[in-house]
Each structure stands twice: as C-alpha cells, then as structure tokens.
Amino acid sequence: AQSVTQLDSQVPVFEEAPVELRCNYSSSVSVYLFWYVQYPNQGLQLLLKYLSGSTLVESINGFEAEFNKSQTSFHLRKPSVHISDTAEYFCAVSDGGTYKYIFGTGTRLKVLA
Amino acid sequence: EPEVTQTPSHQVTQMGQEVILRCVPISNHLYFYWYRQILGQKVEFLVSFYNNEISEKSEIFDDQFSVERPDGSNFTLKIRSTKLEDSAMYFCASVGLAGGRGTGELFFGEGSRLTVL
Numbered sequence: 001a002q003s004v005t006q007l008d009s010q011v012p013v014f015e016e017a018p019v020e021l022r023c024n025y026s027s028s029v030s031v032y033l034f035w036y037v038q039y040p041n042q043g044l045q046l047l048l049k050y051l052s053g054s055t056l057v058e059s060i061n062g063f064e065a066e067f068n069k070s071q072t073s074f075h076l077r078k079p080s081v082h083i084s085d086t087a088e089y090f091c092a093v094s095d096g097g098t099y100k101y102i103f104g105t106g107t108r109l110k111v112l113a
Numbered sequence: 114e115p116e117v118t119q120t121p122s123h124q125v126t127q128m129g130q131e132v133i134l135r136c137v138p139i140s141n142h143l144y145f146y147w148y149r150q151i152l153g154q155k156v157e158f159l160v161s162f163y164n165n166e167i168s169e170k171s172e173i174f175d176d177q178f179s180v181e182r183p184d185g186s187n188f189t190l191k192i193r194s195t196k197l198e199d200s201a202m203y204f205c206a207s208v209g210l211a212g213g214r215g216t217g218e219l220f221f222g223e224g225s226r227l228t229v230l
Binding site for chain 2: 032034036042043044045046049090092099100101102103104105106
C-alpha cells in the first residue's frame with residue numbers, strides 16, 4: 001500500500017527566507033502527487049500537482065515541487081516566503097488509476113516577521 | 114468557479130445520536146469521497162462512491178457509517194450512533210474524469226466539523 005512521509009511536523013522560517021517542505025512516498029509503478037494547503041479553520045486547497053510530463057511543477061503563488069522518481073520524493077519549495085504562507089501543508093499520493101489519496105501527516109509552516 | 118459545498122459547517126451532537134453530513138459535489142463529477150481529519154492529525158480516506166455504490170472503503174468506515182446519493186446533487190455521510198472518537202473534520206470531495214484513466218484531481222469542500230459530546 002502507498003504511504004507518504006512528511007518528516008517535518010513544523011517548520012518555522014523568517015519572512016523572505018527560502019523554505020523546503022519534504023515529502024517522500026513509497027514506490028509504485030505510477031503515481032500522481034499533490035500538495036494541498038490548509039489555512040486555519042479552512043478546507044483543503046490544491047496547491048500543485050504532478051500527473052505526468054515535466055518533473056518540476058509550479059503554483060501561481062510562487063511554490064514549486066519537483067518529482068524525483070529515483071528518490072521517491074516530491075519536495076515543496078519556495079524561494080521567498082510571506083507571512084500569508086503560514087498554513088498546514090499536506091503532501092498526498094494516489095495510485096495512477098484511483099483517487100484514493102493517501103495523505104502525509106502534514107507540515108505546519110510558520111512564517112515569522 | 115464550481116466548488117464542492119458542505120453543510121453544516123459545524124455540528125455538535127450528543128454521543129449516540131445520528132448525524133448526517135451533506136455535500137453537493139461539482140455537478141458533472143462522477144466520483145465522490147469522504148475523508149476525515151481528527152484535530153491535529155492527518156487526513157484519512159473513509160469511502161469512495163461511484164455509480165450509486167461504494168467502490169472502496171477504509172477500516173474506519175464500519176457499520177456505523179453509510180453513504181447515499183439520494184438525488185442527483187446531494188451526497189451524504191450518515192453516522193448512525195456517534196462516538197466521542199468520531200469528532201473530526203469531515204471533508205467531501207469529488208472528481209471528474211478527463212479521459213482515459215482519469216487525470217483530474219480531487220476537489221475538496223470546506224469541511225464539516227463534527228463535535229461529539
């Protein structure tokens with residue numbers, strides 16, 4: 001069965017600093033990978049996804065993630081964070097043919113002024 | 114932009130009571146899901162539903178849980194006799210297929226927070 005590991009439960013970082021949130025998944029023949037963001041008291045919003053093609057995917061608000069098949073990773077990065085990026089970030093994986101997502105335990109990103 | 118809507122946003126109930134959480138998926142979507150998130154924990158899959166029947170369910174989804182699509186728009190999760198440990202945020206999600214094996218992503222609702230006292 002698929003599994004997702006987010007090793008960092010909390011990541012504090014100063015505003016305008018770069019950040020990387022790590023995500024590793026168990027190996028599978030084909031996977032779809034996702035990052036979701038959850039702001040306080042809100043639902044899950046899709047941040048970005050990898051389905052196929054280019055291994056580097058970007059979101060509209062400056063986040064990017066790179067699918068690395070050999071390392072079974074899909075780390076999320078942003079070169080310069082803002083206070084408004086403070087949220088919980090969830091990595092998720094699904095087997096290629098299903099939409100049963102397996103979520104990681106989440107990483108709480110706290111951006112400090 | 115179409116969205117998944119859930120009601121109620123928050124429900125408080127007594128242990129042993131029945132609860133129905135409602136969801137209106139995106140109108141042309143075909144697959145429907147319920148996930149839950151216990152406070153401070155990860156999001157967990159409960160059940161998937163397609164063509165008016167359950168296609169997959171997790172260990173969490175025991176006999177106390179049921180799902181139904183009573184009409185063409187609503188998708189409901191019923192908990193027959195709530196327990197304290199059912200307190201969680203419940204997310205509904207839906208997906209439409211973009212050809213082939215499906216290349217879309219899950220669209221989640223805002224969630225229904227259930228508090229069992």
